[in-house]
Amino acid sequence: MLIQIPRGTYDVLPEDSEVWQKIEETARKVCALFNYKEIRTPIFESTDLFQRGVGDTTDIVQKEMYNFKDRGERSLTLRPEGTASVVRSFVEHKLFGLPNQPAKLYYIGPMFRYERPQSGRTRQFTQFGVEVLGSKDPSVDAEIIALAMTFYKTLGLKKLKLVLNSLGDPESRAAHHEALIAHFKPSIGEFCEDCRNRLEKNPLRILDCKKDHDHPLMKTAPSIIDFLTEPARDYFEKVKGILDEMGIAYELDPTLVRGLDYYNHTTFEIMGSSKGAITTLTGGGRYNGLVSELGGPETPGVGFALSIERLLLALEVENISLKSETSLDCFIAAIGEEAGRKAAVILNELRQAGLRADKDYMDRKVKAQFKQADRDRSGFVIVIGDEELQAQAAKVRNMADGSQEEVAFTELADYLKAKIN
Incomplete structure:
Protein backbone atom coordinates (compact mmCIF):
# COMPACT_ATOMS: atom_id res chain seq x y z
CA MET A 1 0.00 0.00 0.00
CA PRO A 170 -4.22 46.16 32.61
CA GLU A 171 -6.40 49.08 33.72
CA SER A 172 -7.39 49.83 30.14
CA ARG A 173 -8.12 46.17 29.50
CA ALA A 174 -10.27 45.84 32.65
CA ALA A 175 -12.47 48.80 31.70
CA HIS A 176 -12.77 47.58 28.12
CA HIS A 177 -13.56 44.09 29.41
CA GLU A 178 -16.61 45.35 31.31
CA ALA A 179 -17.78 47.44 28.37
CA LEU A 180 -17.58 44.43 26.03
CA ILE A 181 -19.62 42.27 28.41
CA ALA A 182 -22.30 44.96 28.62
CA HIS A 183 -22.31 45.29 24.82
CA PHE A 184 -22.58 41.61 23.92
CA LYS A 185 -24.52 40.14 26.85
CA PRO A 186 -28.07 41.14 25.78
CA SER A 187 -27.65 39.31 22.44
CA ILE A 188 -25.05 36.68 23.33
CA GLY A 189 -27.55 33.93 22.46
CA GLU A 190 -27.13 34.88 18.79
CA PHE A 191 -23.43 34.03 18.91
CA CYS A 192 -21.61 30.69 18.65
CA GLU A 193 -20.96 28.47 21.63
CA ASP A 194 -17.33 29.59 21.87
CA CYS A 195 -18.35 33.24 22.12
CA ARG A 196 -20.96 32.44 24.76
CA ASN A 197 -18.35 30.61 26.83
CA ARG A 198 -15.89 33.50 26.51
CA LEU A 199 -18.27 36.32 27.38
CA GLU A 200 -17.45 36.51 31.10
CA LYS A 201 -13.96 35.06 31.06
CA ASN A 202 -12.40 36.86 28.09
CA PRO A 203 -14.85 38.90 25.95
CA LEU A 204 -11.97 40.31 23.89
CA ARG A 205 -11.74 36.89 22.19
CA ILE A 206 -15.25 37.41 20.81
CA LEU A 207 -13.85 40.12 18.54
CA ASP A 208 -11.48 37.52 17.09
CA CYS A 209 -14.23 34.97 16.34
CA LYS A 210 -14.16 33.59 12.79
CA LYS A 211 -17.77 32.36 12.84
CA ASP A 212 -19.46 35.55 14.03
CA HIS A 213 -17.20 38.21 12.52
CA ASP A 214 -20.08 39.52 10.36
CA HIS A 215 -22.54 39.91 13.26
CA PRO A 216 -23.78 43.56 13.46
CA LEU A 217 -22.64 43.88 17.09
CA MET A 218 -19.04 43.29 16.01
CA LYS A 219 -19.03 46.55 14.08
CA THR A 220 -20.44 48.56 16.98
CA ALA A 221 -18.37 46.95 19.75
CA PRO A 222 -16.61 49.39 22.13
CA SER A 223 -13.11 50.29 20.94
CA ILE A 224 -10.17 49.72 23.28
CA ILE A 225 -8.82 53.10 22.16
CA ASP A 226 -11.65 54.81 24.04
CA PHE A 227 -10.60 53.08 27.27
CA LEU A 228 -6.85 53.68 27.20
CA GLU A 318 4.10 39.94 -7.03
CA ASN A 319 5.95 37.71 -9.55
CA ILE A 320 9.14 37.68 -7.50
CA SER A 321 11.47 34.74 -8.13
CA LEU A 322 14.24 34.00 -5.64
CA LYS A 323 15.87 31.31 -7.75
CA SER A 324 19.37 32.15 -8.93
CA GLU A 325 20.20 32.16 -12.64
CA THR A 326 22.88 29.53 -12.12
CA SER A 327 22.86 26.53 -9.83
CA LEU A 328 26.29 25.16 -10.75
CA ASP A 329 29.50 26.98 -11.61
CA CYS A 330 30.51 24.17 -13.94
CA PHE A 331 29.51 20.73 -15.21
CA ILE A 332 31.96 18.16 -16.58
CA ALA A 333 30.86 16.27 -19.70
CA ALA A 334 33.09 13.20 -20.04
CA ILE A 335 33.31 10.94 -23.11
CA GLY A 336 34.48 7.43 -22.38
CA GLU A 337 35.51 5.44 -19.31
CA GLU A 338 39.01 6.87 -18.94
CA ALA A 339 37.71 10.43 -19.35
CA GLY A 340 35.07 9.66 -16.71
CA ARG A 341 37.77 8.68 -14.19
CA LYS A 342 39.74 11.83 -14.94
CA ALA A 343 36.56 13.88 -14.61
CA ALA A 344 36.04 12.51 -11.08
CA VAL A 345 39.53 13.67 -10.06
CA ILE A 346 39.12 17.12 -11.64
CA LEU A 347 35.67 17.43 -10.11
CA ASN A 348 37.10 16.92 -6.63
CA GLU A 349 39.83 19.51 -7.30
CA LEU A 350 37.26 22.07 -8.45
CA ARG A 351 35.10 21.50 -5.36
CA GLN A 352 38.12 21.82 -3.08
CA ALA A 353 38.76 25.18 -4.77
CA GLY A 354 35.28 26.32 -3.73
CA LEU A 355 33.48 25.83 -7.06
CA ARG A 356 30.00 24.34 -7.31
CA ALA A 357 30.56 21.47 -9.74
CA ASP A 358 29.06 18.19 -10.89
CA LYS A 359 29.46 15.58 -13.64
CA ASP A 360 27.52 12.89 -15.49
CA TYR A 361 27.12 9.57 -13.65
CA MET A 362 24.75 7.86 -16.11
CA ASP A 363 27.11 7.32 -19.09
CA ARG A 364 25.00 9.60 -21.27
CA LYS A 365 25.91 10.82 -24.73
CA VAL A 366 27.54 14.27 -24.94
CA LYS A 367 24.35 15.93 -26.14
CA ALA A 368 22.39 14.51 -23.20
CA GLN A 369 25.12 15.66 -20.80
CA PHE A 370 24.83 19.22 -22.13
CA LYS A 371 21.07 19.04 -21.59
CA GLN A 372 21.65 18.00 -17.99
CA ALA A 373 24.09 20.89 -17.54
CA ASP A 374 21.43 23.21 -18.89
CA ARG A 375 18.80 21.80 -16.49
CA ASP A 376 21.27 22.30 -13.64
CA ARG A 377 21.70 25.93 -14.76
CA SER A 378 25.46 25.48 -15.04
CA GLY A 379 27.51 28.51 -16.02
CA PHE A 380 30.21 26.49 -17.79
CA VAL A 381 30.59 23.00 -19.24
CA ILE A 382 33.99 21.29 -19.24
CA VAL A 383 34.35 18.70 -22.03
CA ILE A 384 36.85 15.86 -21.59
CA GLY A 385 37.38 13.09 -24.17
CA ASP A 386 40.31 11.16 -25.67
CA GLU A 387 41.62 14.25 -27.44
CA GLU A 388 41.53 16.32 -24.24
CA LEU A 389 43.24 13.53 -22.26
CA GLN A 390 46.03 13.46 -24.83
CA ALA A 391 46.50 17.25 -24.65
CA GLN A 392 45.92 17.41 -20.86
CA ALA A 393 43.57 20.31 -21.56
CA ALA A 394 39.76 20.55 -21.56
CA LYS A 395 37.39 22.47 -23.75
CA VAL A 396 35.43 24.92 -21.59
CA ARG A 397 32.08 26.15 -22.96
CA ASN A 398 30.53 29.38 -21.61
CA MET A 399 26.81 28.55 -21.51
CA ALA A 400 25.78 32.20 -21.50
CA ASP A 401 27.32 33.22 -24.84
CA GLY A 402 28.38 29.90 -26.39
CA SER A 403 32.08 30.80 -26.54
CA GLN A 404 34.63 28.06 -25.99
CA GLU A 405 38.27 27.97 -24.87
CA GLU A 406 40.90 25.29 -24.30
CA VAL A 407 42.24 25.28 -20.74
CA ALA A 408 44.91 23.05 -19.18
CA PHE A 409 43.63 20.63 -16.55
CA THR A 410 45.93 22.20 -13.96
CA GLU A 411 44.55 25.68 -14.65
CA LEU A 412 40.82 24.90 -14.70
CA ALA A 413 40.07 26.06 -11.15
CA ASP A 414 41.88 29.40 -11.52
CA TYR A 415 40.34 29.98 -14.96
CA LEU A 416 36.79 29.36 -13.78
CA LYS A 417 37.18 31.42 -10.59
CA ALA A 418 38.46 34.36 -12.65
CA LYS A 419 35.55 34.08 -15.07
CA ILE A 420 32.92 33.73 -12.38
CA ASN A 421 34.24 36.55 -10.20
Whole structure:
Protein backbone atom coordinates (compact mmCIF):
# COMPACT_ATOMS: atom_id res chain seq x y z
CA MET A 1 0.00 0.00 0.00
CA LEU A 2 1.29 3.45 -0.90
CA ILE A 3 1.93 5.56 2.19
CA GLN A 4 1.13 9.23 1.60
CA ILE A 5 2.00 12.40 3.44
CA PRO A 6 -0.35 13.42 6.31
CA ARG A 7 -3.08 15.91 5.41
CA GLY A 8 -2.06 19.50 6.02
CA THR A 9 1.66 18.88 5.52
CA TYR A 10 3.90 19.16 2.47
CA ASP A 11 7.31 18.23 1.10
CA VAL A 12 9.78 20.92 0.05
CA LEU A 13 11.31 19.30 -3.02
CA PRO A 14 14.87 20.00 -4.21
CA GLU A 15 13.63 22.33 -6.95
CA ASP A 16 12.03 24.58 -4.30
CA SER A 17 14.49 24.26 -1.41
CA GLU A 18 16.73 26.95 -2.91
CA VAL A 19 13.94 29.50 -2.36
CA TRP A 20 13.49 28.44 1.27
CA GLN A 21 17.24 28.71 1.83
CA LYS A 22 17.24 32.20 0.32
CA ILE A 23 14.39 33.30 2.63
CA GLU A 24 16.08 31.85 5.71
CA GLU A 25 19.42 33.40 4.71
CA THR A 26 17.73 36.79 4.28
CA ALA A 27 16.06 36.49 7.70
CA ARG A 28 19.40 35.75 9.35
CA LYS A 29 21.16 38.61 7.56
CA VAL A 30 18.46 41.13 8.51
CA CYS A 31 18.51 39.93 12.13
CA ALA A 32 22.30 40.38 12.18
CA LEU A 33 21.85 43.97 10.98
CA PHE A 34 19.53 44.59 13.94
CA ASN A 35 21.79 42.63 16.38
CA TYR A 36 19.34 39.78 17.07
CA LYS A 37 20.73 36.35 18.03
CA GLU A 38 19.22 32.99 17.09
CA ILE A 39 17.56 30.76 19.69
CA ARG A 40 16.43 27.18 19.03
CA THR A 41 13.84 25.53 21.26
CA PRO A 42 12.31 22.00 21.26
CA ILE A 43 9.55 21.15 18.82
CA PHE A 44 7.47 19.78 21.71
CA GLU A 45 6.96 21.26 25.16
CA SER A 46 4.83 20.73 28.25
CA THR A 47 1.16 21.26 27.41
CA ASP A 48 0.88 23.53 30.44
CA LEU A 49 3.31 25.99 28.84
CA PHE A 50 0.88 26.82 26.05
CA GLN A 51 -2.23 26.69 28.22
CA ARG A 52 -0.69 29.32 30.50
CA GLY A 53 1.34 31.22 27.92
CA VAL A 54 -1.00 31.36 24.91
CA GLY A 55 -4.27 31.42 26.90
CA ASP A 56 -6.82 28.69 27.55
CA THR A 57 -9.62 30.71 25.92
CA THR A 58 -7.88 30.94 22.53
CA ASP A 59 -8.76 28.81 19.53
CA ILE A 60 -5.16 27.56 19.49
CA VAL A 61 -5.41 25.97 22.93
CA GLN A 62 -9.04 24.91 22.75
CA LYS A 63 -9.09 23.40 19.26
CA GLU A 64 -5.79 23.39 17.40
CA MET A 65 -3.01 21.91 19.54
CA TYR A 66 -1.43 18.52 18.89
CA ASN A 67 -1.32 17.01 22.39
CA PHE A 68 0.03 13.59 23.35
CA LYS A 69 1.29 11.72 26.40
CA ASP A 70 4.73 10.19 26.62
CA ARG A 71 5.56 6.92 28.34
CA GLY A 72 5.74 8.73 31.66
CA GLU A 73 2.14 9.92 31.20
CA ARG A 74 3.34 13.53 30.85
CA SER A 75 1.16 15.71 28.64
CA LEU A 76 3.22 17.21 25.81
CA THR A 77 2.31 19.43 22.87
CA LEU A 78 3.87 20.07 19.47
CA ARG A 79 4.54 23.80 19.64
CA PRO A 80 1.75 25.82 17.98
CA GLU A 81 3.73 29.10 18.14
CA GLY A 82 7.19 30.28 19.15
CA THR A 83 6.87 33.02 21.77
CA ALA A 84 5.90 30.83 24.74
CA SER A 85 8.86 28.51 24.12
CA VAL A 86 11.30 31.42 23.83
CA VAL A 87 10.00 32.97 27.06
CA ARG A 88 10.19 29.59 28.82
CA SER A 89 13.84 29.29 27.75
CA PHE A 90 14.52 32.91 28.79
CA VAL A 91 13.20 32.15 32.29
CA GLU A 92 14.69 28.67 32.65
CA HIS A 93 18.21 29.73 31.65
CA LYS A 94 17.99 33.05 33.53
CA LEU A 95 18.84 35.09 30.45
CA PHE A 96 17.46 38.09 32.34
CA GLY A 97 20.66 37.97 34.42
CA LEU A 98 23.02 38.47 31.48
CA PRO A 99 24.80 41.84 31.32
CA ASN A 100 23.59 42.68 27.81
CA GLN A 101 19.94 43.64 28.04
CA PRO A 102 17.43 43.49 26.51
CA ALA A 103 17.68 39.95 25.10
CA LYS A 104 17.11 40.29 21.34
CA LEU A 105 16.29 36.87 19.90
CA TYR A 106 15.00 35.30 16.71
CA TYR A 107 13.93 31.82 15.64
CA ILE A 108 13.06 29.95 12.45
CA GLY A 109 11.29 26.61 12.65
CA PRO A 110 8.20 24.43 12.25
CA MET A 111 4.97 24.95 14.24
CA PHE A 112 1.89 22.73 14.38
CA ARG A 113 -1.83 23.53 14.53
CA TYR A 114 -4.75 21.26 13.73
CA GLU A 115 -6.58 23.54 11.30
CA ARG A 116 -8.57 23.05 8.12
CA PRO A 117 -5.87 23.08 5.43
CA GLN A 118 -6.17 25.81 2.82
CA SER A 119 -3.95 28.05 0.73
CA GLY A 120 -1.24 29.50 2.97
CA ARG A 121 -2.53 27.64 6.04
CA THR A 122 -1.20 24.16 6.81
CA ARG A 123 -1.04 21.93 9.87
CA GLN A 124 2.73 22.04 9.89
CA PHE A 125 4.01 25.49 8.99
CA THR A 126 7.24 27.42 9.35
CA GLN A 127 7.58 30.61 11.34
CA PHE A 128 10.27 33.26 11.45
CA GLY A 129 9.88 35.30 14.60
CA VAL A 130 11.70 37.75 16.84
CA GLU A 131 11.35 38.50 20.56
CA VAL A 132 12.82 41.33 22.64
CA LEU A 133 12.74 40.68 26.38
CA GLY A 134 13.72 43.22 29.02
CA SER A 135 12.86 46.66 27.63
CA LYS A 136 9.71 48.78 27.83
CA ASP A 137 11.13 51.42 25.48
CA PRO A 138 8.54 52.21 22.76
CA SER A 139 11.38 52.45 20.25
CA VAL A 140 11.75 48.66 20.55
CA ASP A 141 8.17 48.25 19.33
CA ALA A 142 9.05 50.40 16.32
CA GLU A 143 12.33 48.51 15.82
CA ILE A 144 10.74 45.08 15.42
CA ILE A 145 8.21 46.53 12.98
CA ALA A 146 11.09 48.06 11.03
CA LEU A 147 12.88 44.69 11.08
CA ALA A 148 9.86 42.90 9.62
CA MET A 149 9.38 45.54 6.93
CA THR A 150 13.10 45.42 6.08
CA PHE A 151 12.92 41.64 5.71
CA TYR A 152 9.98 41.82 3.30
CA LYS A 153 11.43 44.68 1.28
CA THR A 154 14.81 42.94 1.01
CA LEU A 155 13.00 40.03 -0.63
CA GLY A 156 11.35 42.47 -3.07
CA LEU A 157 7.79 42.75 -1.73
CA LYS A 158 6.13 46.13 -2.35
CA LYS A 159 2.41 45.57 -1.68
CA LEU A 160 2.60 45.84 2.11
CA LYS A 161 0.31 47.52 4.63
CA LEU A 162 1.05 47.97 8.33
CA VAL A 163 -2.01 47.93 10.61
CA LEU A 164 -1.62 49.20 14.18
CA ASN A 165 -3.60 49.18 17.43
CA SER A 166 -3.10 49.36 21.18
CA LEU A 167 -4.59 46.90 23.68
CA GLY A 168 -3.56 49.15 26.55
CA ASP A 169 -2.37 48.36 30.06
CA PRO A 170 -4.22 46.16 32.61
CA GLU A 171 -6.40 49.08 33.72
CA SER A 172 -7.39 49.83 30.14
CA ARG A 173 -8.12 46.17 29.50
CA ALA A 174 -10.27 45.84 32.65
CA ALA A 175 -12.47 48.80 31.70
CA HIS A 176 -12.77 47.58 28.12
CA HIS A 177 -13.56 44.09 29.41
CA GLU A 178 -16.61 45.35 31.31
CA ALA A 179 -17.78 47.44 28.37
CA LEU A 180 -17.58 44.43 26.03
CA ILE A 181 -19.62 42.27 28.41
CA ALA A 182 -22.30 44.96 28.62
CA HIS A 183 -22.31 45.29 24.82
CA PHE A 184 -22.58 41.61 23.92
CA LYS A 185 -24.52 40.14 26.85
CA PRO A 186 -28.07 41.14 25.78
CA SER A 187 -27.65 39.31 22.44
CA ILE A 188 -25.05 36.68 23.33
CA GLY A 189 -27.55 33.93 22.46
CA GLU A 190 -27.13 34.88 18.79
CA PHE A 191 -23.43 34.03 18.91
CA CYS A 192 -21.61 30.69 18.65
CA GLU A 193 -20.96 28.47 21.63
CA ASP A 194 -17.33 29.59 21.87
CA CYS A 195 -18.35 33.24 22.12
CA ARG A 196 -20.96 32.44 24.76
CA ASN A 197 -18.35 30.61 26.83
CA ARG A 198 -15.89 33.50 26.51
CA LEU A 199 -18.27 36.32 27.38
CA GLU A 200 -17.45 36.51 31.10
CA LYS A 201 -13.96 35.06 31.06
CA ASN A 202 -12.40 36.86 28.09
CA PRO A 203 -14.85 38.90 25.95
CA LEU A 204 -11.97 40.31 23.89
CA ARG A 205 -11.74 36.89 22.19
CA ILE A 206 -15.25 37.41 20.81
CA LEU A 207 -13.85 40.12 18.54
CA ASP A 208 -11.48 37.52 17.09
CA CYS A 209 -14.23 34.97 16.34
CA LYS A 210 -14.16 33.59 12.79
CA LYS A 211 -17.77 32.36 12.84
CA ASP A 212 -19.46 35.55 14.03
CA HIS A 213 -17.20 38.21 12.52
CA ASP A 214 -20.08 39.52 10.36
CA HIS A 215 -22.54 39.91 13.26
CA PRO A 216 -23.78 43.56 13.46
CA LEU A 217 -22.64 43.88 17.09
CA MET A 218 -19.04 43.29 16.01
CA LYS A 219 -19.03 46.55 14.08
CA THR A 220 -20.44 48.56 16.98
CA ALA A 221 -18.37 46.95 19.75
CA PRO A 222 -16.61 49.39 22.13
CA SER A 223 -13.11 50.29 20.94
CA ILE A 224 -10.17 49.72 23.28
CA ILE A 225 -8.82 53.10 22.16
CA ASP A 226 -11.65 54.81 24.04
CA PHE A 227 -10.60 53.08 27.27
CA LEU A 228 -6.85 53.68 27.20
CA THR A 229 -5.43 55.17 30.37
CA GLU A 230 -3.25 58.25 30.04
CA PRO A 231 0.02 56.24 30.35
CA ALA A 232 -1.20 53.69 27.79
CA ARG A 233 -2.28 56.41 25.39
CA ASP A 234 1.06 58.19 25.84
CA TYR A 235 2.95 54.95 25.13
CA PHE A 236 0.98 54.36 21.94
CA GLU A 237 1.56 57.93 20.79
CA LYS A 238 5.31 57.46 21.25
CA VAL A 239 5.32 54.28 19.17
CA LYS A 240 3.39 56.01 16.38
CA GLY A 241 5.66 59.04 16.57
CA ILE A 242 8.80 56.94 16.14
CA LEU A 243 7.27 55.11 13.18
CA ASP A 244 6.37 58.49 11.66
CA GLU A 245 9.96 59.68 12.02
CA MET A 246 11.23 56.40 10.52
CA GLY A 247 9.00 57.00 7.51
CA ILE A 248 7.04 53.77 8.07
CA ALA A 249 3.41 54.30 7.05
CA TYR A 250 0.60 52.63 8.99
CA GLU A 251 -3.16 52.49 9.39
CA LEU A 252 -4.99 52.41 12.73
CA ASP A 253 -7.46 49.58 13.31
CA PRO A 254 -9.18 49.61 16.73
CA THR A 255 -10.61 46.11 16.07
CA LEU A 256 -7.17 44.48 15.79
CA VAL A 257 -6.84 42.23 18.86
CA ARG A 258 -4.71 39.29 17.59
CA GLY A 259 -5.49 35.68 18.47
CA LEU A 260 -3.35 35.24 21.57
CA ASP A 261 -4.15 36.25 25.13
CA TYR A 262 -0.72 37.53 26.12
CA TYR A 263 -0.77 40.76 24.07
CA ASN A 264 -1.03 44.24 25.62
CA HIS A 265 -0.13 47.76 24.51
CA THR A 266 1.12 47.74 20.88
CA THR A 267 -0.35 45.15 18.55
CA PHE A 268 0.18 45.10 14.79
CA GLU A 269 -0.20 43.16 11.58
CA ILE A 270 1.55 43.49 8.24
CA MET A 271 -0.80 42.74 5.37
CA GLY A 272 0.09 41.63 1.87
CA SER A 273 -1.35 40.10 -1.29
CA SER A 274 -2.06 36.39 -1.53
CA LYS A 275 -3.75 34.95 -4.64
CA GLY A 276 -5.41 38.30 -5.30
CA ALA A 277 -6.71 38.75 -1.74
CA ILE A 278 -5.30 40.72 1.18
CA THR A 279 -4.03 38.49 3.96
CA THR A 280 -2.05 38.80 7.18
CA LEU A 281 1.64 38.08 6.60
CA THR A 282 2.89 39.05 10.07
CA GLY A 283 1.39 39.54 13.50
CA GLY A 284 2.93 40.75 16.72
CA GLY A 285 2.92 43.10 19.64
CA ARG A 286 3.74 43.61 23.34
CA TYR A 287 3.28 40.99 26.05
CA ASN A 288 4.58 42.59 29.24
CA GLY A 289 3.07 40.05 31.64
CA LEU A 290 4.09 36.80 29.95
CA VAL A 291 7.51 36.31 31.57
CA SER A 292 6.09 36.57 35.11
CA GLU A 293 3.16 34.32 34.10
CA LEU A 294 5.72 31.63 33.23
CA GLY A 295 7.60 31.96 36.52
CA GLY A 296 10.15 34.66 35.75
CA PRO A 297 10.60 38.19 37.09
CA GLU A 298 8.47 41.08 35.85
CA THR A 299 9.97 41.58 32.40
CA PRO A 300 8.52 43.46 29.43
CA GLY A 301 8.48 41.74 26.06
CA VAL A 302 7.58 42.43 22.45
CA GLY A 303 7.82 40.37 19.27
CA PHE A 304 6.32 39.14 16.03
CA ALA A 305 6.01 35.96 13.99
CA LEU A 306 5.49 35.50 10.28
CA SER A 307 4.58 32.54 8.12
CA ILE A 308 7.03 31.47 5.42
CA GLU A 309 4.17 29.75 3.57
CA ARG A 310 2.17 32.97 3.32
CA LEU A 311 5.31 34.83 2.31
CA LEU A 312 5.77 32.41 -0.60
CA LEU A 313 2.22 33.16 -1.80
CA ALA A 314 2.86 36.90 -1.58
CA LEU A 315 6.08 36.51 -3.60
CA GLU A 316 4.15 34.56 -6.23
CA VAL A 317 1.46 37.26 -6.47
CA GLU A 318 4.10 39.94 -7.03
CA ASN A 319 5.95 37.71 -9.55
CA ILE A 320 9.14 37.68 -7.50
CA SER A 321 11.47 34.74 -8.13
CA LEU A 322 14.24 34.00 -5.64
CA LYS A 323 15.87 31.31 -7.75
CA SER A 324 19.37 32.15 -8.93
CA GLU A 325 20.20 32.16 -12.64
CA THR A 326 22.88 29.53 -12.12
CA SER A 327 22.86 26.53 -9.83
CA LEU A 328 26.29 25.16 -10.75
CA ASP A 329 29.50 26.98 -11.61
CA CYS A 330 30.51 24.17 -13.94
CA PHE A 331 29.51 20.73 -15.21
CA ILE A 332 31.96 18.16 -16.58
CA ALA A 333 30.86 16.27 -19.70
CA ALA A 334 33.09 13.20 -20.04
CA ILE A 335 33.31 10.94 -23.11
CA GLY A 336 34.48 7.43 -22.38
CA GLU A 337 35.51 5.44 -19.31
CA GLU A 338 39.01 6.87 -18.94
CA ALA A 339 37.71 10.43 -19.35
CA GLY A 340 35.07 9.66 -16.71
CA ARG A 341 37.77 8.68 -14.19
CA LYS A 342 39.74 11.83 -14.94
CA ALA A 343 36.56 13.88 -14.61
CA ALA A 344 36.04 12.51 -11.08
CA VAL A 345 39.53 13.67 -10.06
CA ILE A 346 39.12 17.12 -11.64
CA LEU A 347 35.67 17.43 -10.11
CA ASN A 348 37.10 16.92 -6.63
CA GLU A 349 39.83 19.51 -7.30
CA LEU A 350 37.26 22.07 -8.45
CA ARG A 351 35.10 21.50 -5.36
CA GLN A 352 38.12 21.82 -3.08
CA ALA A 353 38.76 25.18 -4.77
CA GLY A 354 35.28 26.32 -3.73
CA LEU A 355 33.48 25.83 -7.06
CA ARG A 356 30.00 24.34 -7.31
CA ALA A 357 30.56 21.47 -9.74
CA ASP A 358 29.06 18.19 -10.89
CA LYS A 359 29.46 15.58 -13.64
CA ASP A 360 27.52 12.89 -15.49
CA TYR A 361 27.12 9.57 -13.65
CA MET A 362 24.75 7.86 -16.11
CA ASP A 363 27.11 7.32 -19.09
CA ARG A 364 25.00 9.60 -21.27
CA LYS A 365 25.91 10.82 -24.73
CA VAL A 366 27.54 14.27 -24.94
CA LYS A 367 24.35 15.93 -26.14
CA ALA A 368 22.39 14.51 -23.20
CA GLN A 369 25.12 15.66 -20.80
CA PHE A 370 24.83 19.22 -22.13
CA LYS A 371 21.07 19.04 -21.59
CA GLN A 372 21.65 18.00 -17.99
CA ALA A 373 24.09 20.89 -17.54
CA ASP A 374 21.43 23.21 -18.89
CA ARG A 375 18.80 21.80 -16.49
CA ASP A 376 21.27 22.30 -13.64
CA ARG A 377 21.70 25.93 -14.76
CA SER A 378 25.46 25.48 -15.04
CA GLY A 379 27.51 28.51 -16.02
CA PHE A 380 30.21 26.49 -17.79
CA VAL A 381 30.59 23.00 -19.24
CA ILE A 382 33.99 21.29 -19.24
CA VAL A 383 34.35 18.70 -22.03
CA ILE A 384 36.85 15.86 -21.59
CA GLY A 385 37.38 13.09 -24.17
CA ASP A 386 40.31 11.16 -25.67
CA GLU A 387 41.62 14.25 -27.44
CA GLU A 388 41.53 16.32 -24.24
CA LEU A 389 43.24 13.53 -22.26
CA GLN A 390 46.03 13.46 -24.83
CA ALA A 391 46.50 17.25 -24.65
CA GLN A 392 45.92 17.41 -20.86
CA ALA A 393 43.57 20.31 -21.56
CA ALA A 394 39.76 20.55 -21.56
CA LYS A 395 37.39 22.47 -23.75
CA VAL A 396 35.43 24.92 -21.59
CA ARG A 397 32.08 26.15 -22.96
CA ASN A 398 30.53 29.38 -21.61
CA MET A 399 26.81 28.55 -21.51
CA ALA A 400 25.78 32.20 -21.50
CA ASP A 401 27.32 33.22 -24.84
CA GLY A 402 28.38 29.90 -26.39
CA SER A 403 32.08 30.80 -26.54
CA GLN A 404 34.63 28.06 -25.99
CA GLU A 405 38.27 27.97 -24.87
CA GLU A 406 40.90 25.29 -24.30
CA VAL A 407 42.24 25.28 -20.74
CA ALA A 408 44.91 23.05 -19.18
CA PHE A 409 43.63 20.63 -16.55
CA THR A 410 45.93 22.20 -13.96
CA GLU A 411 44.55 25.68 -14.65
CA LEU A 412 40.82 24.90 -14.70
CA ALA A 413 40.07 26.06 -11.15
CA ASP A 414 41.88 29.40 -11.52
CA TYR A 415 40.34 29.98 -14.96
CA LEU A 416 36.79 29.36 -13.78
CA LYS A 417 37.18 31.42 -10.59
CA ALA A 418 38.46 34.36 -12.65
CA LYS A 419 35.55 34.08 -15.07
CA ILE A 420 32.92 33.73 -12.38
CA ASN A 421 34.24 36.55 -10.20
